[in-house]
Amino acid sequence: MQRGSASLVRRLFTSSRYALDAPSVRHVYSAASPVVSPKALPIWADCIQSNRQHTGLGFTRSSPFANWMQLRDYAGKAKDRSRAPLTPTVSKVKKYKLKAPSSFKFRFRTMKDGQIRRWRAGKRHNAHLKSKAAKRRLRQPAIVHAAYAKVIKKLNFCA
Numbered sequence: 001m002q003r004g005s006a007s008l009v010r011r012l013f014t015s016s017r018y019a020l021d022a023p024s025v026r027h028v029y030s031a032a033s034p035v036v037s038p039k040a041l042p043i044w045a046d047c048i049q050s051n052r053q054h055t056g057l058g059f060t061r062s063s064p065f066a067n068w069m070q071l072r073d074y075a076g077k078a079k080d081r082s083r084a085p086l087t088p089t090v091s092k093v094k095k096y097k098l099k100a101p102s103s104f105k106f107r108f109r110t111m112k113d114g115q116i117r118r119w120r121a122g123k124r125h126n127a128h129l130k131s132k133a134a135k136r137r138l139r140q141p142a143i144v145h146a147a148y149a150k151v152i153k154k155l156n157f158c159a
Contacts, residue, residue: 093145108144108158116149116158117141 109117120138127135144152152158 093147105158108152109141110153110158116144116152118144 107119107121109119111117119141123135123138130138
């Protein structure tokens, strides 16, 4: 197999400079897409394009970069990269209902490592519709998000 591939590579590098439009590559490129400069192309693109064998169909390209010049979605990708990411307008942090400080001492606890844990609300609500796994999950304490933990610590809400 290595001998066969070595001879194929040797043939590619010794063939003429004529290139033929390959049918397998034709669907990847579009005539409506913007033109890419040859400097932006990878090194192997020039080797493949310039070293294809001429099949004798009488159709040749004037430039060795003809197939590789037009790339689909090139303008869209360049436009996406130039824009800075938008700042989210809505907070994606899970929000809890903040009640009076007296109820916080039962719901929130400060652990030994400094994290605040919250025992889940809603264990009784629609209990007949919840599975055993869901009830078990609600019994486990959840770690409070850092932004909320900071507020709870400053207001001294947790026990």
